[in-house]
Amino acid sequence: MVNNIDLLLKTGCAFFLSFLIAFLSFNLFGHGTGGSVSQDEIDKRAINFPDTQQYLTLVTDLHTHSVFSDGHVWPNIRVLEALRDGIDALAITEHLEHQPHRTDILNPDRNKAYEEAKAAAGRKDILIVNGSEITRDMPPGHINAIFIKDANKLFNIDPPKNDKTQEILNERIREMKWGNDLEKEYYSLANIWPAEEAIETANRQGAFLFWNHPMWTSQSQDGVARLTPMHKDLIAKGYLHGIEVVNGNSYSEEAFQIAIENNLAIIGTSDVHNLIDWDYKPHLGGHRPVTLIFARYKNITSIKQALLERRTVIWFKNKLFGLKENLDPLLNASLSIESASYLPGTKIVGLTISNISDAKFLLKNASGYTFANSDDLVEVPAQGTKYLQVKTLEKINLLTLNFGVLNALIAPGKHANISLKIRIY
Ligand SMILES: [Zn+2]
Numbered sequence: 001m002v003n004n005i006d007l008l009l010k011t012g013c014a015f016f017l018s019f020l021i022a023f024l025s026f027n028l029f030g031h032g033t034g035g036s037v038s039q040d041e042i043d044k045r046a047i048n049f050p051d052t053q054q055y056l057t058l059v060t061d062l063h064t065h066s067v068f069s070d071g072h073v074w075p076n077i078r079v080l081e082a083l084r085d086g087i088d089a090l091a092i093t094e095h096l097e098h099q100p101h102r103t104d105i106l107n108p109d110r111n112k113a114y115e116e117a118k119a120a121a122g123r124k125d126i127l128i129v130n131g132s133e134i135t136r137d138m139p140p141g142h143i144n145a146i147f148i149k150d151a152n153k154l155f156n157i158d159p160p161k162n163d164k165t166q167e168i169l170n171e172r173i174r175e176m177k178w179g180n181d182l183e184k185e186y187y188s189l190a191n192i193w194p195a196e197e198a199i200e201t202a203n204r205q206g207a208f209l210f211w212n213h214p215m216w217t218s219q220s221q222d223g224v225a226r227l228t229p230m231h232k233d234l235i236a237k238g239y240l241h242g243i244e245v246v247n248g249n250s251y252s253e254e255a256f257q258i259a260i261e262n263n264l265a266i267i268g269t270s271d272v273h274n275l276i277d278w279d280y281k282p283h284l285g286g287h288r289p290v291t292l293i294f295a296r297y298k299n300i301t302s303i304k305q306a307l308l309e310r311r312t313v314i315w316f317k318n319k320l321f322g323l324k325e326n327l328d329p330l331l332n333a334s335l336s337i338e339s340a341s342y343l344p345g346t347k348i349v350g351l352t353i354s355n356i357s358d359a360k361f362l363l364k365n366a367s368g369y370t371f372a373n374s375d376d377l378v379e380v381p382a383q384g385t386k387y388l389q390v391k392t393l394e395k396i397n398l399l400t401l402n403f404g405v406l407n408a409l410i411a412p413g414k415h416a417n418i419s420l421k422i423r424i425y
């Protein structure tokens with residue numbers, strides 16, 4: 001009997017002890033997991049745009065960094081930020097050839113950031129896209145390859161085999177204007193493998209490739225994006241599919257024009273290295289730049305298909321940039337007239353314009369009517385309404401209001417238009 005109690009106690013203790021160990025292990029070794037994000041946090045700052053009639057509107061950030069290249073956070077933090085921002089698809093795209101942390105974080109496997117992010121995401125409602133940043137001087141500059149299968153095949157560290165290649169390498173190291181000695185050596189060595197080969201390999205893996213920050217002053221002194229013969233050649237071969245018109249804090253009219261003329265997808269990304277909260281201050285009403293992708297379903301295949309068919313709009317500092325064919329359906333899904341009726345004893349219609357998107361719209365009156373309570377510039381708040389009084393002169397049954405949407409561009413300097421209709425009762 002005593003023995004049995006003793007045994008019971010021992011078993012109980014063992015059970016408790018294993019539970020304790022499991023609990024502690026989870027806490028000690030769980031730093032790569034996604035942690036938790038409350039619904040309240042998501043509600044406060046999640047980026048919200050309505051689906052269009054034809055497609056789901058997915059919010060994506062396809063260019064970010066973690067400690068596995070020159071970013072300053074572990075990949076799970078990127079995932080947690082993305083969950084708070086309501087991001088549907090996130091890519092952590094590490095520089096393959098720029099590895100400033102490698103003395104502290106050995107990084108022989110370039111798929112690691114993706115795998116960490118994927119583990120952190122777990123079953124949460126976010127898609128993690130496998131991608132890398134092919135990092136070269138101009139040309140071609142930096143190119144993101146996403147939907148890749150194996151990042152390790154996209155770079156090649158091949159020490160010089162003869163004096164001639166050693167001399168080329170030494171020359172490159174001498175010419176390099178940034179980085180410490182170790183980084184100069186590493187980056188220069190990694191840059192010997194031709195960019196075209198990395199780009200071709202990514203294409204063979206079925207990747208979607210876009211030119212990053214073509215307006216970056218380190219690679220284009222005057223800040224103007226220009227296609228080089230190498231870019232033109234890559235486009236002609238079908239190897240380059242998109243271009244960043246927005247990167248972080250930068251917008252490029254020239255890149256927008258290049259996208260239009262060369263049938264490249266219009267992409268906007270955060271390229272975040274620090275914290276989204278520091279760089280974009282969502283708690284103060286800011287937002288990271290995102291690419292809205294119009295996809296049939298919320299899955300990787302549909303997103304890739306949509307990108308290849310260039311169904312994107314950028315949201316950047318409360319501006320929207322996209323082709324007319326993509327922007328118009330988004331505007332029509334976002335804005336509508338809720339109700340309209342004549343003010344008693346007048347020929348003035350009182351109506352409410354509703355906006356179910358996160359963009360605050362600046363509308364310029366382009367109708368034949370003038371307004372009784374506003375000039376011709378009408379601001380419709382994000383996720384809000386605007387009350388307007390329209391002088392129709394005659395009593396009519398069907399009212400059409402035409403506006404220029406000043407914060408939505410379908411080409412450089414060319415804003416979108418919208419027509420809102422309402423029956424008056
Ligand atoms: Zn870059």
Ligand SMILES: [Zn+2]
Pocket residue numbers: 063064065133212271
């Ligand atoms: Zn980058």
